[in-house]
Amino acid sequence: MLDKKFNTNYTIGVDSVVRAISGKSRGQKSLFKQAEEYFQNEPENKRKLQELTEQVTTLQKELDATPLFKFKPKIKLLKLEKLEKELNNEQLVQNKARLVRLHSAIDVCLKILSLTEGADFDETQLKSAKYLSTILLFSPGEGKRLAELHQSLKPSYRAVLSLRLLDKLLMGKGIKNAHILAYYDPQTRYEIGKPDSVCFTQSIVLPIMFAAIFQEVGLQHPKLTVLLEGLQGDQDRYRTLDKDERVKVTKLTNKFTLEYLQEGLGIQQGIIGTAEDKKAFLEAENKRIQFQLNLVKDASSTKVGTSEIIRIPQIYSSIIFSTKREFSKSTLPNASVLIAQLASKNKISSQVANAFISIVGKFPMGYGVVYLPKDMRGIELNHYEYAIVIGLNPAKLDEPNCRLVSRNLLFSEYGKNEVIETSRNMHYETARKKLKRVDPKKLLQIRQTLTHKFDPKKAQQLIPLYWEGYNYFIVEGYQNLWNQVAQEE
Incomplete structure (x- = not known):
């Protein structure tokens, strides 16, 4: 995206985030490339685990059925030990790969936060405007690969807008979600390193960013690739789909997206500590991922509520970074108009829509x-x-x-x-x-x-x-x- 000369460290940093999510990063696979490989390898990985599990279960049953007065066959005991070791190793390998994907995603989110949030509300607005403007200015507005570029620019753009909408609603007491309110403290919202801030970041900020960034990650699944590009890969992935194709693509995208968030990324590794510490950590992680999954589920079902924190930025960014071949930047001011129209038709909450429009105005950052x-x-x-x-x-x-x-x-x-x-x-x-x-x-x-x-x-x-x-x-x-x-x- 960048010319080799005259780039500031900040612009290079934004470019690296975009590449880390869905582009080509040197020495490390992007988040979406990791997802693509996960979907490709998952059938075989599941088969391995299922096969080993069934072998262990079958052999264990055979040994359990051995009469009490007889010795269990040593050869079967050794085979069971070997199979259990293979199963354990396979589980460790797959879990390690999952944690690599999860930690990569967390690292990218923390990088985005460092680029877009400051010590207080005002500094955060300035840094976020700078980030959003830079992302839009990465788009030349034309070119053969514009749709592909726009697809790569959307994820972090959505994430930042979602967080700014979250903050706007919290300040205006427009959030009713008990999970969010349980962790929110306006005094420590932007204090990095404070216990409450860390808790809010882990439990609220990161799940919202994950939901926004990976909202369409299901598109990386091979089945979607075939649907969009054809068996021979000779169709335009960004062509206008007919109604039946659209419905099928949307359904599968939502299904695979939820699968990836839950199984491909999952929860963080348990901490070292007391049994109570471990239990509390596991409970917090389960709440986090459930909150994250609910956001994506409700956003895809057009449910009015908390999920609009990610849904409205998604609608907006789909216009700002349209993948239609006949795209023109002159239409960008229509993005906010569409949000207002959806609200007037009760398709989305007017309260949340108005809060969002008050943030972005009619003319998007970088226009x-x-x-x-x-x-x-x-x-x-x-x-x-x-x-x-x-x-x-x-x-x-x-x-x-x-x-x-x-x-x-x-x-x-x-x-x-x-x-x-x-x-x-x-x-x-x-x-x-x-x-x-x-x-x-x-x-x-x-x-x-x-x-x-x-x-x-x-x-x-x-x-x-x-x-x-x-x-x-x-x-x-x-x-x-x-x-x-x-x-x-």
Whole structure:
């Protein structure tokens, strides 16, 4: 995803997380690659365990049936000992592989938390906005492999949005779930290392992240691969499915996803301690995984409730990172509109939907806004400039918090932050009308000046609705959208 030059350590860190989940990581298999191998090997692994278990059971019954007055045949006792050892070894091998997958997933989640959460609510909002913006700016908005790229960008994006929605609901007392409330303490929510924080992270945060990240992991199953790509692998995995295909794919995806969360990842290894400590740990782990499974089950059944913490971000991210071949970034502002429409039709909770929309606003993080600049006297100028949405929780949903990235038709590494009103945002007809009196030749010149690899033949609109920030952010390396110097200007 990244160009070899000009990348900050932060951007490289985000890129490594994406690759660790569903891309190609050096020296380590991604989480989804691990899941794919699990699904491929599971039939044989189950067969091994079942076969050994049946052999042990059969031989044990034979020995148990030996009359009391006779000695048990030594050869059978030795064979039983050998079989039990083989069974135990196989269980250990499979459990070790499971723990490797589980710990890999936990490590990725903790990395995401380090990139998106701070010492308090405000710092967490800033870091999360930075992460979400960076993820969107990894997408060039076009290309033959765009659908595949979008599929890899969604998991961590969903996870971060789910956590921000969780926090918003908790602050507004919109959470009724007893399990969540039992572990929540607003005083220690962002205090890393504190006992209550660790408990909340283990019992609430990680299960929500797991549910969001692995929400569609069932797609890695060979049966889904055949359904989507055909026996010969000659079909487009991201083609539009007919109704029957969609139903079947959804059903199998949900089934295999739950299987992977429960058996492919499962619970953490028991701790060393007293019998009471071990019992308490096991009970906590069972509660954690049950909470996690319920989130995924309820989200897939469109049940209104706690599961909307992951379901609404999933709906939203499926639009932001659409895998449809005819995708256009100009449609991204419709994502929040769709959430509001679903709420109005009682498909999702209006309370949770409103909380979510208040976080993301109408324009998603990383979206390229085209706007009318003002001079020092506050008078609007007769040309447009470019900005990037970089802030969550806008005061007004349709007025995004942006970083101005061009000035006097020149891109800059340092700009100031500004709220772009609807009257100046070229997404709206009201703003576009203000430039229709400008000479078309001048508008074309502006378009050429601000467009990477400009092609006049493709300039269907002299006044663009939005702009693609990918080439600015990735290729040219302007990744300091959150630098302190610019914020203090």
